[in-house]
Amino acid sequence: MQFRLKYAPIPENGARFAADIVASAAEVSCVELDYTPDSLTLVDDILEGFRADGITSDQVAETLFGFGCYIGEVLARHEGGCWRKATEQEVN
Template sequence: MEKQAERVPCASGMRARAAEFVARVTARNRLPLDYSVASLRVVDFLVDGLRKGGADRERVSGPLLALGAYVGEVLVRRAGAVWVDLDEAQRGYFGQPVGVRMPDGRVWNPLGKVLNRFEAGGPEESLQTFYLTLHGRARRRSAA
């Protein structure tokens, strides 16, 4: 029963989920998952590896959720987003219980974006490109 509850993500647990994933993966593989925009290319590579390995979505749902948490946490740390629990209408639209709200109020779905990359692959589903073309990011202040 506890394991099922753990599978349904909530906004308050996403940062910890991402940190746990990074600690586990970087300890074994020394992957450069440092919450940078450039590290999203590594996420693209990891998702592609799961897909090319022939795993079905159900079998890799845990790693895909962890990768989605990581992508969302990059948005939180680099773009000024915050994790939010989605309302019923948003859940219906995105198919996910959590997302991120950007500084301009827009809500995005990093968990779903990772699933899209897994299911469709290809450069049009790149997670790094998703970040770089994302509307509503906080503008970085340049040093004077």
């Protein structure tokens, strides 16, 4: 699978990807994501809708990446997390 991402997939861009998916969710699904833990239910509903419609992960790979960044941003804002590069041990 080849990603066609708008920005480099580096920790410094995590919040940018999250902001883009917030805008896309509002435009495409009329869903307002507000970076709260409760909003993760809305993300789950959107993703479940993809599955129910028979959309494959390959078809929406960049969108899934964006939602992953949104979830990461929610965790960073509410649980004191931060964006950082994974270590070699974490990757393997």
